Amino acid sequence: MSSNAITLPGVQMEEKPWVGVLHDWVATVDHKRLGILYIVYALLFLVIGGVEALIIRIQLMYPHNNFVSPQVFNRMFTMHGTTMIFFVAMPILFGFANYLVPLMIGARDMAFPRLNAFSFWLSALGGLLLYFSLVGANGLYGAGNAPDVGWWAYAPLTARAFSPGHSSDYWTLSLLVSGFGSIGTAINIIATILCMRCPGMKLSRMPLLAWLNLVMSGMVLITITPLSAAQIMLLIDRYLGGHFFDAQAGGSAVLWMHFFWIFGHPEVYVLIIPCFAFMSEIIPVFSRKPIFGYPVMVAATVCIGFVSMSVWAHHMFTVGMNSYANSFFTITTMAVGVPTGIKIFNWLGTMWGGRIQFKTPMLFSIGFLFQFLVAGLTGIMLASAPLDWQLGSSYFVVAHFHYVIVGGILFALFAAFYYWYPKITGKLLSETLGKWHFWLFLVGFHLTFDLMHIPGLLGMPRRIYTYEPGRGWDTLNLFVSIGAFIQVIGILVFVANMVISYFKGDNAGNDPWDAWTLEWSTSSPPPAYNFASVPVVASRRPLWDLKHPEDPDSEYE
Amino acid sequence: MSAMANPFPQAPSIWTLPDRGKVAMAGLILAESAIFTIFVVAYLFYVGKSLTGPTPREVLETPIFYTICLVSSSLTIHLAAKSLARNRVGAFLGVWLLTIFLGAAFLYGTGQEWHRLIYEHGLTISTNLFGTTYYSLVGLHAFHVTAGLIMLFLVAILAVAGRIRVEHSRRVEVLAMYWHFVDAVWVVVFTVVYVLGR
């Protein structure tokens, strides 16, 4: 799929040997290819993380089930969480950012192409390290030993006394390495957006995707680093005899929690903000109206970025902080819901008065809107500390955050796939298969995650490999697990769609959606140099101006 | 592909954007500041909480001389960068080498202090909470000084080989930003460990 090929009449082009093609991909510094590498890498780990989830759900179908041992189950939920956050969500979002940001700001590549490649391979190494633990952590006798400390790796469970062997170290090192990769990419995105915009593209004329990735990258710089610091401390404890989290020496398990959640909460905003970006690009195009309240959307995102750094201890309402601390984190957590709600209202305002087209990207966006609304509201419930004293660490929380991550992030990602796949490959995805994918996945998602709230309300804690019958959890867990399998079918349809359409799909042309941002002005796929001549813009929707010279946006901004 | 007339409107006459090297270095500094902040928070959290062993008051000696060395090196690197910007390559190299010398002196001082703490007072990273947090924080800083010195040294070699000219002054300034950051961190670490923590 070399996009560099130029066909000349009467000239036979030599097919490059596959080693050459492989070398080109491995050695590439082109932001588009790196973007694709990130995305494919993430999709592979999505399948692995999904298998881990299925193992969990099969084990929980019945009380006292024996599908896997407790040791294996505990490794499964640890690996599922770690994989999905760090080796699916982060890379796939960096992949889309890598691909789209330079195109949308009219640049020819990222600010630092080699740093870009280096960051990708660091992140890839991180994933490899984590899974190497399956064979490496305990030697080859018996099975390997994946980490089993939960994806938060609370102290003192991670101390040498309670986690002998090297499984926790693989968790630590893999995230440390991929964390540095993330920081490299974040620096690159910031430098690209601030320093490489095409002439005329003032910050106030940037597409919202660029703005939101700018905020996300800024957050990554101060979000991932606390985790890196805490992990260095953990290594010092485990290998140099340090006492950071050693209760015997006066150390504090709660300190680890603070450091982890100072990373962990803003991290979920790091994950959702690029998804807000996708929505802000897709919903306007399929409503045939510009985004409602562009300046407010920017301001709300910046606001979320700042306020989200002050809410972290809502993950610690049960650890025994005093009532003033609990009250503080209650109000900050509720407060961060305000700018988030504003965004939902602005998307609603975008659709209002429009002419909505129910193509597949829009179907997934609509799913996102409903589901993110629900997820936000269960978040408000959990923000209230006393409610969290009951519902925290229960399946209510698991349902809440999966609602955000699957119902929000994954749906937005599906929308992004259907929207930009034509640009990346030059082929349209099948609308028929897309609709099958959407409806199957929607049914499975709701069966699983709507019902999952109820065992939480009925007292089912999380991270348990089995449960007692007679607590009212049995049938609910069974249906939750069935829903998981329906989602799998939906994903299979999606994968089939991507593969079949690549070979048999309709040609997309430059601009299949009649959209308005710069990436649609170049060919599908774009040439290596992105644009024949560097674009110049005079408004937020340069292609609208071109298509409607009698009524350009530049008159109204 | 036929040549297309540029379909986009007239470019603005002036279009300047920030220097990407400086923006990237500012991003790196922001990230590193967050790492150091966490180690400083841990240090402050554990002040006075050690269950045993030597306390800061008993064993720490304020490293005034070596601090002056490091802080002066910020001044010298600034002068070096300015010299290069004015195409005075000889002056640049001289002051650059002085910067490296001052940075190395600081590292020597740190090493000397650690030697005294370990062998005379028995304070190691595993002795107590003070030992753990002290060696981690000061050590993390010393690691960054070392990384900086390696980069300064590389530039010095290139300069001696005559390969650094006025057109490289922007990149040298980016490196100088990193060095200033390392110095600023030391000011914070010094205050926390030798002033507040005692």
Added chain:
Amino acid sequence: MRRMGFSKFRVFWQSAILAFLLSASAAAGEPTSPTNIFAPASTPAKSIAHLSMFVLAITGLIFVVVFSLLVYALIKFRGRAVDAGQEPAQVYGSTQIELAWTIIPILIVVVLYLATAQVIHAVQDAPHPSSALEVTAIGHQYWWEFRYPKLGIVTANELHIPVSDPTHPTPTFLQLLSADTDHSFWIPELAGKTDLIPNHPNRMWMDPHRTGVFLGQCAQYCGTQHAKMLLRVSVDSPEDFAAWVRGQQQSAIEDNRVAVGRRIFESTACINCHTVNGTPGNGRFGPDLTHLMSRATIASGAADNTPQNLRLWIQDPNAIKPGSLMPAMKLTDADLDAVVSYMETLR
């Protein structure tokens, strides 16, 4: 504190939620859940349940409004074939609307916060009356140690506390400690959960308003057998509680018929981990067994307290609770029977 409406309103919503959950469970063929946060039996749990009604009402209202607007927009503004090629009016925003949907949510947040803060203080800063029962709970991998310091009682896994009459409250205050990793004490019908963290003592209280057995389990992942670190709280009438206390304060019953078993217990590794008052056994790594037979379950709820289960547990704990820290004792069958007979006398 903002008054949360009339009690009829509260009762209505509570009943509605309970009815929904019960019918969902019943439709699923389930018995009523014994760990339902909407069936509170103690003041902290009741405060939380009432607050959750209020929060649910507000979030429910927000959901209904926004949901309806979304559905309306999707239907009213769907693109029709007849409009193909025509773009709708390009509206960029509206300052008034933005202000409206900024200010209203802020007001909602303030109201929710005030209601919440009141409950936080009521629960966390509750006064500690001298008539309260003091219990120290120590979390272990994977069992619960309960000490009643003023009564000289040490027991494990099953907590007995007196019922509390709302007019003359006799609450129970728990001090929460941990011997190893983090745990969390959660009995949904009695109180919200509070964690047990090493080197970080915590405090919680409950004042159950009715007698009965309340169930729960550890709610903070603590290692391999986190799932079977179950909790049983027996809320007794004052007479029953006093009788229980008297029983627990005795040393172990000495029955000569099981002297063989007792000798085996005292001369094997059992006494390294377990305590039986009146014998040399004073280990603290495992549960106190002095009154083992006063408990309904063994292995922290993992199995019913029957002779067969006890025999299996001693022979091979991994058969009941794989990953438990008790080693298989590798006794001969005769010794095993003798020890089990001895254990059966520890009432």
